[in-house]
Amino acid sequence: MRVGIVGAGWAANEHSATLARLDGVTIAGFADLDVTRAKELAARYGATHHATAGSLIAAEELDAVVVATPPGAHREAAIEAIEAGLAVFLEKPIARSLEDATSIAAAAEAAGTVCAVGYQWRAIPALDSLAAALEGEGVRQIVSEGTGITQARSWFSNTALSGGLISERGSHHIDLQRAVGGEIVSVQTAGSRLVAQELGHASDLGRGTETGVAMTLHFASGALGIVHVLWVPETYPSRHRLTAFGSTSMYELDLDPVFSLRRDSGEPVLPDPAGEHPFAIGLIRFVDAARRQDPEGVICSPREAASTLAVVVACEHALVSGRTVPVEPLTGTAG
Known part of the structure; x- marks a missing residue:
């Protein structure tokens, strides 16, 4: 499973570490407007680096995208990925506005794609x-x-x-x-x-x-x-x-x-059980759901996240x- 990550900040670093230890998962590339940050993360995982989500999606053969940018920048990257037929994991909150949130949820539902939002306490x-x-x-x-x-x-x-x-x-x-x-x-x-x-x-x-x-x-x-x-x-x-x-x-x-x-x-x-932190569990559950092509298998759906927003x-x-x-x-x- 090849995953692209949009964003190169704290959340992207944490999610990269989780993905890198999962069997059968390859981090293919990073995208960030701060290309220097994207390049540094890409070098760590042997991945490519890009300035935009669109460039990442167009250049790489991906199965899924993790969007770890500020909420106000979620809509474009998420919908680009959904329209490209990719599974999408979004950091919380799903978006900055209800218009963006409902657009993301509607796009995912119409496409039947696996889409999750990172409200990890649900895990x-x-x-x-x-x-x-x-x-x-x-x-x-x-x-x-x-x-x-x-x-x-x-x-x-x-x-x-x-x-x-x-x-x-x-x-x-x-x-x-x-x-x-x-x-x-x-x-x-x-x-x-x-x-x-x-x-x-x-x-x-x-x-x-x-x-x-x-x-x-x-x-x-x-x-x-x-x-x-x-x-x-x-x-x-x-x-x-x-x-x-x-x-x-x-x-x-x-x-x-x-x-x-x-x-x-x-x-x-x-x-408190031994095992994964909920922050990692949510992403791992997303990967499993994406492999099964099961939109219902995620911890938090975009519709639920939009209701929280x-x-x-x-x-x-x-x-x-x-x-x-x-x-x-x-x-x-x-x-």
């Missing part, structure tokens, strides 16, 4: 155990915490490419809450800002960027979701956790880097308006 083994534990008693409230080092990219403050903290960090928690609690119909958002100097290495964020966000999610079921995410300096402790409150029990799901599920009593439901966009609007904002229903035909 946590404990998630199935949590769903089974909550089955029958329902969900009353879900609380997500996401505190971690900034790891700012220069494009985070470019609204055409990224939604900042809500999009880059918060969307992971929004997507996980959707996986546990179902569809979200409206949201409220509040944010806080710190000057760059207070975050040390986070100067790339720019002055107007939120460094702390709290989101309230209203589920169609009547349940309530709360998400708070915070960018912090390197010396600050990180914590990523989801707590689900059912009718009779509470469950705590520890997230990156440890994945384990506990009941309210503290008794483990499913301990609809909540992200609503949260962004709520942050600006200070009001409760309904989640816009998706247009287009589901596969």
Whole structure:
């Protein structure tokens, strides 16, 4: 299986390392507007380098493409690959706008191609155990915490490419809450800002960027979701956790880097299993699905990722308006 990678940043580096150790997978080429970065990665894996996704797709005989560029640059590369008959793995979020997201999802569904989006927490083994534990008693409230080092990219403050903290960090928690609690119909958002100097290495964020966000999610079921995410300096402790409150029990799901599920009593439901990190599992599952030509075999489909983006966009609007904002229903035909 020959794979091309669009992008040469952090995510491309991580995905390359995973692909390189899979039997029968060859990294054929990289594409990045920063050709120097593409050339350096290509040299590491004995691959070719290109300036654009179109050039990569035209020059190489590929079976699949990994798109690891900023979200605002996803649409063109993804649809080019889909129209060329290739399987596509997209980094999250699926796109910057709902128009782009629904276009990608519709193209993949029309072509019947395998397309996945990298919401890796859907690959946590404990998630199935949590769903089974909550089955029958329902969900009353879900609380997500996401505190971690900034790891700012220069494009985070470019609204055409990224939604900042809500999009880059918060969307992971929004997507996980959707996986546990179902569809979200409206949201409220509040944010806080710190000057760059207070975050040390986070100067790339720019002055107007939120460094702390709290989101309230209203589920169609009547349940309530709360998400708070915070960018912090390197010396600050990180914590990523989801707590689900059912009718009779509470469950705590520890997230990156440890994945384990506990009941309210503290008794483990499913301990952290040995094996692959969910970031790698999502890509490995995509490769397996692409080999089988099975669009249903991925961790997160483009339609699911587009539904998560609809909540992200609503949260962004709520942050600006200070009001409760309904989640816009998706247009287009589901596969």
